[in-house]
Amino acid sequence: MGAQLRLLRRRIRTVRSIAKITRAQELIASSRIIRAQQRMQAAVPYEQEITRAVSAVLSYDTTAEHPLMVAKKNPQTAGVLIVTSDRGFAGGFNASILREAEALAGLLREQGITPKPYVVGRKGIGWHRFRNRELNGEWSGFTDNPSYTHAKEIGETLIKAFEDDDGIDEIHLVYTEFVSMLTQRPVVKRILPLEVETAEAPSGGALPYYEFEPTAGVVLDRLLPRYIESRIFNALLQSAVSEHAARRRAMKSATDNANESIQKFTQLMNQARQAEITQEISEIVGGANALADAAAGKE
Numbered sequence: 001m002g003a004q005l006r007l008l009r010r011r012i013r014t015v016r017s018i019a020k021i022t023r024a025q026e027l028i029a030s031s032r033i034i035r036a037q038q039r040m041q042a043a044v045p046y047e048q049e050i051t052r053a054v055s056a057v058l059s060y061d062t063t064a065e066h067p068l069m070v071a072k073k074n075p076q077t078a079g080v081l082i083v084t085s086d087r088g089f090a091g092g093f094n095a096s097i098l099r100e101a102e103a104l105a106g107l108l109r110e111q112g113i114t115p116k117p118y119v120v121g122r123k124g125i126g127w128h129r130f131r132n133r134e135l136n137g138e139w140s141g142f143t144d145n146p147s148y149t150h151a152k153e154i155g156e157t158l159i160k161a162f163e164d165d166d167g168i169d170e171i172h173l174v175y176t177e178f179v180s181m182l183t184q185r186p187v188v189k190r191i192l193p194l195e196v197e198t199a200e201a202p203s204g205g206a207l208p209y210y211e212f213e214p215t216a217g218v219v220l221d222r223l224l225p226r227y228i229e230s231r232i233f234n235a236l237l238q239s240a241v242s243e244h245a246a247r248r249r250a251m252k253s254a255t256d257n258a259n260e261s262i263q264k265f266t267q268l269m270n271q272a273r274q275a276e277i278t279q280e281i282s283e284i285v286g287g288a289n290a291l292a293d294a295a296a297g298k299e
Contacts, residue, residue: 043230054223072170076169081171084121084123091253099186150233189231
């Protein structure tokens, strides 16, 4: 009985230590969510303005063409940019995005297109290496706090591969979209070749008149790479906020489970202690009765 009490006390101490760690992780994730949301919201005006600028060029000059907008005939390969996290303790965050990427890869193979993965985040990189899958590009070390420099580096790599004659014919982006603190959903988008919607004329008037220097084609050539980078940067920011939210939710669940386990082990320990005390009392009473019976027999 004493051995059982020692085992339960040891388990309680262990679970209590785990609860402290998970609680600390929850608080850290909660503090980082706010900053990540602020960065995500701060990037929205730039993304809207560059989208508006590209739409303006295409609306003004409908004949403008660019290699990034031309769909290749009979595509054979497709790059898949998968945005995962560098760290764990985020519940099913990485599992859901990798599952979505696998579904996309299966769909591309059915169409006769060979998927080529480009992975952001150590978790996704480790997942592919464990399965001996070739990576065409990998980036890590910044998923919880990405910068535009990271998006620019990724964008330049993808654009170069797309423009190469022996490169890839399509590029798809798989990331986690932040909806709310409780909801984050995997999203799959094709980013190359581009499909940019032209701006429609406002009701009651014509489109504003734009002047392009030197030409609309040159402006478009400068804008489209920045447009691609802004979409990748938005995906990195969305994924970062989603990662912190998923980690906060997972750590809160782990802390609650640890507290429930502590309560359960405490009840078991109290029951074991009560059983031990009851047994000791029974032994004392039994011994006293035996002594009393022996003394009465002598008389």
